[in-house]
Amino acid sequence: MSISDFITQKVEAGRKQLTIDESVDKSVQSLRRQRDDLQQEVDHLRERLEKLENELQRTAYGDIEEYVEEHPGASDAEIIQHIADSVPNRVVSHLDVLESESIKKTEEGYYPRDSDQEESSAETRGGKL
Structure with a gap:
């Protein structure tokens, strides 16, 4: 959820004190986890590619x-x-x-x-x- 959607939703709900930091922190953490997962997958695929190239070389x-x-x-x-x-x-x-x-x-x-x-x-x- 974008920040503007979050603010709109909270204003419509009648909240006057918004804690944007909490929502942003959760989305940032989620993005970091996704990035880490993707980086692990890339690393795994690089290792596999290197292994296959070595096998081909042999x-x-x-x-x-x-x-x-x-x-x-x-x-x-x-x-x-x-x-x-x-x-x-x-x-x-x-x-x-x-x-x-x-x-x-x-x-x-x-x-x-x-x-x-x-x-x-x-x-x-x-x-x-």
Whole structure:
């Protein structure tokens, strides 16, 4: 509520002594809380962006940049071979991260953590998980 709305409302109610400071203090406090909440959200999003940029840097782009820095003048075939040679290591590290976050490994294979796929396929194989 704006100050003019507050004054109008109090005058219409017949109040002669207005305490504007109390209302202003409450709205200022509310705005500060909102600002603090938004700042926390911005900080969280910046951290997430930095994390994602670092992860991207560690993927093939970063790997290609490192290879070219270490081997100036490398041909397409050499870069492709380097990436092909490094895929198994990257897949293993990606699986390790995903196993802790969104997938799980069983004797039969990998399954999403929140999926009934594992249970239904285990039932079709004889009820064994």
